[in-house]
Structures are given as C-alpha cells and as structure tokens.
Amino acid sequence: MKKVKKNNMRTMQEQLSSPEVQAIIEEEVAPAIRTIEKTPEKVIEKKQTYIANISEYMTEMVARVRAIRVSSPEVRQIRSKEEQEIVAEILRHLGYKDDLLRNRAAHAYADAIIATLPPEPKMSDIRRVVDGESDLPGLLKIKLAVETDKKSESPTLKFEGRRIQFNGGQAAKRVYEMRTALKKAQEVKVTEIRARGRTTREDLLAEKSGLVFIDVPDEIVPDENSESGKKHLNGGALLVVTNSKVVRPAEFVGGFENIMSQISEAKVFIPVRQLFSKRFSAPDLPPEKYYLCKIFHSILRRGLAPELAARQKPA
Numbered sequence: 001m002k003k004v005k006k007n008n009m010r011t012m013q014e015q016l017s018s019p020e021v022q023a024i025i026e027e028e029v030a031p032a033i034r035t036i037e038k039t040p041e042k043v044i045e046k047k048q049t050y051i052a053n054i055s056e057y058m059t060e061m062v063a064r065v066r067a068i069r070v071s072s073p074e075v076r077q078i079r080s081k082e083e084q085e086i087v088a089e090i091l092r093h094l095g096y097k098d099d100l101l102r103n104r105a106a107h108a109y110a111d112a113i114i115a116t117l118p119p120e121p122k123m124s125d126i127r128r129v130v131d132g133e134s135d136l137p138g139l140l141k142i143k144l145a146v147e148t149d150k151k152s153e154s155p156t157l158k159f160e161g162r163r164i165q166f167n168g169g170q171a172a173k174r175v176y177e178m179r180t181a182l183k184k185a186q187e188v189k190v191t192e193i194r195a196r197g198r199t200t201r202e203d204l205l206a207e208k209s210g211l212v213f214i215d216v217p218d219e220i221v222p223d224e225n226s227e228s229g230k231k232h233l234n235g236g237a238l239l240v241v242t243n244s245k246v247v248r249p250a251e252f253v254g255g256f257e258n259i260m261s262q263i264s265e266a267k268v269f270i271p272v273r274q275l276f277s278k279r280f281s282a283p284d285l286p287p288e289k290y291y292l293c294k295i296f297h298s299i300l301r302r303g304l305a306p307e308l309a310a311r312q313k314p315a
Contacts, residue, residue, distance in 0.1 A: 050101055054093070055108040061086050062112035065136070070118075087135050094142060106142045107168060113138070114177050121185045123160075123253070129178065130157075130164060144168050157182065161258035186237075189253045193239040196251075201307045207272050209244045213237070214303035216256065236260070238303060246271050247300060256299065263296045270297050275304060276311075 023032075068076055068083045076083070093105040113129050130145065132138030139145035148156075148165045155175035157164040159182060166175045197213025204212045216235035223231035236254020240247050246269040252260040266289060274280060280297035282290060301308065 047098075047101065051104050054101075054105055055111065058090070058093070058105065058108035059112040059115060061090050062109065063116050065090075066116050090136065094137065106144060107170065109142065110139055110144045110168070110174065111170065114174060114181070117181050120188060121181045123185045123189055126159060126178070126182050126185050129181075130159060139164075139166070139174075144171075144174075158255075158257075161261040186253050189251075190237040193237060193251045193253070197239055199242070201304055204240075204242050204247065204272065205275065205304065205307055205311065207244045209242055211250060212240050212242060212247075214240060214300070216254075216299055216303035218255065219302055233298075233302075234259075235299075235302065238299070240300070242272060244272070247275070249296070259295055260299075263292050266292050268292045268296050270300060275300055276308065 065083060065086050068079050068086075071079070090109065094102065094109060096102045096105060117125055117129065128138065130138050130140060132141050140147065145157075145164050145166050148163050150163075152165055155166045155171045157166065157175055157178050166172075166178075168174075194213045197211050199208060199210025199212045201212055201214060203210065214237075216238050218235045219233045221231050221233060222229060234255030236252055236256045238249065238260070239251040241250045242248075248267075248269045249260060249264045252264075268289065270280070270293060274297060278301070280294045282293060285293060
C-alpha cells in the first residue's frame, strides 16, 4: 500500500513539473508575449487562385462526365478511363482537407450539376442532382440541401413527395433553377404518361380494362380546422391501371405526389363501382389503409368529375 502512495506522489510531482503545467502557472503570473507566425503570401495567393478558378474548372469536369454518360455505349467504353479519372478528380476536390477550399469546391460542384442539366430534363435528371449517382454525390450528400418535414423560411423544393431545403449563400438561386427544371421535367413526364393512357375515362367507368390517363385538378374545400376555413387539395397528372373490376395507381406527377406515393406504396386499389358513390365504404379495412383508400377515391372522383356528371344526366 505504501509503495502505491509513493508512486502516486512521484507521478504528481512529474505532472506539476511538466512544461504544460508550468506554462499555465506562468500565465497566471503574467500573460506570455508570443510571436504569431504570419501566413505566407504564397499560401494566400495559392488559395485565392484556387477559389477564383474552381467554379469554371468544376463546371468543365461535370460537363465532360455528362457528355460521356449520354454518349453511345461504344463511345463511353472508349472514354471509360477518362470518365473514371474525372470522377476521381471531382471527389478529390470535394474531400479536400482544407475546410474553406472544400466548401468552395462543394458550392462549385452544386452549381455545375444544376447548370449541366439538359434543356428538356427528365425526372431522373432532377433525381440525379438531388440524390446523386452511384459514384458522384448529389446536393443532399454534399450537405447543400437537406430533407425536412417542416415548413421553413429557407428556400425549398418539393420533389417526389419530399421537401428539400437548400442551404448556403446561393440557396435561393439554386432553388429557382431547380424549380424551373422540375417544371420542365414534369411537363415531359405528363406528355409521356398521357401517351400511355390508351383506354378512355368513359371506358374505365364502363368497367373495361387498360391504362387510363386522368388529369386531376386542384380543389379548394371547406376545412373547420384551418384558420382560413379552407383547405387546398393538390392535383396532378395520374395514370391508372384497371382490370375492369378495380383501379390502381400506375404513375403520377404533380402537386399530389406526396400522398400518391403513400397510396402507391400501400398498394391501394378502388373497386370501379365505388367510383359512382360520393363516399368510399370499406368498413373491414385497417384504419391506415382505409384512410388512403378514401383519399384515392376522392382523387379519382375529382379527375373523373365530368364523366361521372355526364352519366348522371337523364338520357
């Protein structure tokens, strides 16, 4: 026991006499006057040059990758080594150890992936910018955007049922550019799914099978829980599939994407004959599924309102 105390005493004495502790004791007596090394002008110049050039450089790198990836399989194979080297170069800048330079590279990259969107973008192009690819990150990965379920004063983009909040000094500009691109992409998708709807809405109600395109309008409805007393229901473009007995969602785009995504994931379907009734009825369904069926029923009736009204008119 005595031996342990002696060792402890020696250890304490060693700690008290250490340079770190002595420096603290001296600082209590009077603050030390230290020499602060000046940042070399060469270092300042190099970093300023990097900041001035990284935007143009990153745009060139991203544009080259995009050009390779939209080329023919043969050309892409020929340029595969070049593609790999460019990807590695982009990642090198995005992972650089210096916080300032890494941040500037991230902002330059964000602007580049938005600027290189095609003139007529598809939804997959918007998804690439937001979520990234297998080897290159998107805005979420480089932390210049974040998914949120809360309303915010920060610029946001509503995309595929998600609320994407943009961060950084150029957030408002980037959101504007992404909203413009998303609108174009939605128009492209509407055209695509409209062309796939070969079965008419009248045929759907007549219990015929096929793919049916339905244009669902927005609607304002009374809402006692709202301060304004009203509630806005989003619409959009909807492609459904029917086997003559039930209706299921196939594809959709527009303001109602969030709820339609939930309906699609829950594998909700509505019996065709229930579309003639103003209220959906399925008392045996679990509450969550019943809720989604009720909403899908309402969306379908909103989009089929002219056809339903025509069927109710006397001959």
